[in-house]
Amino acid sequence: MKILTLIPAAIFATTPALAGPYANIETQSKFAGSDYSKTSTDFFVGYEGEVGGLDYFIEGGPSMTTVDGGETDTIPAGKVGLSVKASERLKVYGELSASFDKVNDYGTKVGVKYNF
Numbered sequence: 001m002k003i004l005t006l007i008p009a010a011i012f013a014t015t016p017a018l019a020g021p022y023a024n025i026e027t028q029s030k031f032a033g034s035d036y037s038k039t040s041t042d043f044f045v046g047y048e049g050e051v052g053g054l055d056y057f058i059e060g061g062p063s064m065t066t067v068d069g070g071e072t073d074t075i076p077a078g079k080v081g082l083s084v085k086a087s088e089r090l091k092v093y094g095e096l097s098a099s100f101d102k103v104n105d106y107g108t109k110v111g112v113k114y115n116f
Helices: 002-014
Strands: 020-032 035-051 054-067 072-085 090-099 105-114
Touching: 035 072
Parallel strands: none
Antiparallel strands: 020 035, 035 054, 054 072, 072 090, 090 105
16 A cells, blocks of 8 residues: 555656746846835746757746835836756857837846856
8 A cells, every 4th residue: 555655756756847837936136336216026927848958938927116215116028038957067048028108118048057
């Protein structure tokens, strides 16, 4: 009988992580020196997966932004990103973000990550 309880645990432990939908809540505050300017909180739903050796994600949803001394505004926003293993220890990644208000705001991020 004990073996029957160990089988599901063994299967779960050897199953690879599954790609798919997720939720991501993230807060960012901006400062220039000690001068605070704004805080944004993103409430995103996304999807991540892999095609060949390329990992990807796409996420979006409402972003609540409060400027210093101002009101809170909710606007649509999102991100897409890719990463690829360049070697056993080196990963290269990139990200594009956008928020859509009276003046659209775009951002990019690229980098490398080395694991020791």
